[in-house]
Amino acid sequence: DVKVTQSSRYLVKRTGEKVFLECVQDMDHENMFWYRQDPGLGLRLIYFSYDVKMKEKGDIPEGYSVSREKKERFSLILESASTNQTSMYLCASNPLAREKKNIQYFGAGTRLSVL
């Protein structure tokens, strides 16, 4: 089974802190994604990475950055956390293999509260 692991289930941070959300996948997938999930808004893509050191902005990248130094790990960084970044953050990965193309595998999520 594919396993996507997010390092924290719950995080509480203060406004202005630098926050790191970590995601690791164990299936050698090329693509990795960071979403935020808010009630009534569904999932919105923050950033996407299609290879090591490669990244692409999603729909709501403002206030976020990402890092992918190794294929299995994709980090989301909040440079200076703000209260409007309180949300559920979901990491996903997917392979390029044709038969599994576009099927994304998700971690359990990190619920971040910024106070």
Added chain:
Amino acid sequence: AQSVTQLDSQVPVFEEAPVELRCNYSSSVSVYLFWYVQYPNQGLQLLLKYLSGSTLVKGINGFEAEFNKSQTSFHLRKPSVHISDTAEYFCAVVGGRNTDKLIFGTGTRLQVFP
């Protein structure tokens, strides 16, 4: 541009009743469609997908969906729901040509009552 609309934010239903969760899409390229389920305090998992071929797609846990090109719909159905089906359901479409990104709908919360 690709988009997905889930008109029902919540669907309450009694156990053993049938259910339909609606999804309409807009796409300017070949249509690949997905339904994902999110159980409480978990991430999303794939229920079923339509890539090509038969328009009736069967997924896990007794769910099925029908791709209707003329109505641009991909509604999810189950003939008899169980309490354990209580979850949030997301419809998604591939975000365009030559992309691996998905566009998700806003979700439908299915609440099954005994």
